[in-house]
Amino acid sequence: MPRRVEDLVLQDAMTIRADYPVKYADSLMKYFGAECLVVTQDGEPVGMLTDGDIERKIDPERSDPHLVLVQEIMSEPLYWVESGLPNEEVLRIMEGKDVDRLPIIGNLASKPVLLGLLTRKQAPLMEEEEAAIS
Numbered sequence: 001m002p003r004r005v006e007d008l009v010l011q012d013a014m015t016i017r018a019d020y021p022v023k024y025a026d027s028l029m030k031y032f033g034a035e036c037l038v039v040t041q042d043g044e045p046v047g048m049l050t051d052g053d054i055e056r057k058i059d060p061e062r063s064d065p066h067l068v069l070v071q072e073i074m075s076e077p078l079y080w081v082e083s084g085l086p087n088e089e090v091l092r093i094m095e096g097k098d099v100d101r102l103p104i105i106g107n108l109a110s111k112p113v114l115l116g117l118l119t120r121k122q123a124p125l126m127e128e129e130e131a132a133i134s
Contacts, residue, residue, distance in 0.1 A: 013103055013117035015040050016049065018071035025070050026054050036117075038103050039074045044112050045103055047074035080105045083115055094120060 016025050016037040025037055029051060039047035049070055057073040058065050079097045081090050083106040094102055100120040107113040 013038050013114050020070050022068045023065035047076040047078050049074045
């Protein structure tokens with residue numbers, strides 16, 4: 001039986017509201033050692049903010065990170081996968097969209113619920129497990 005993505009989600013996903021300042025997001029990421037935050041609006045995932053977004057899009061000499069909002073620099077659209085997808089499909093999506101992180105979303109009947117985050121660093125583990133099962 002093929003392994004499903006929820007069997008391998010190893011990282012909890014941290015979130016931040018789109019209307020929060022980038023400085024708060026940056027402090028949160030540094031404090032928890034997170035490379036990214038899933039951005040939410042009205043409780044639903046809408047984008048991703050990475051440490052790279054902050055480095056590339058915030059020039060400390062020209063813009064005050066206390067005044068710039070997360071929604072202004074977040075990466076969008078947010079690519080995500082439903083829980084229950086086979087691992088091989090998740091790997092294809094990551095490669096096809098050229099993304100390093102994919103939020104895992106569940107409970108789509110009522111509203112999206114963020115279950116976790118899969119990173120490209122975990123992809124080799126997924127491939128090894130698939131090979132071992134085959």
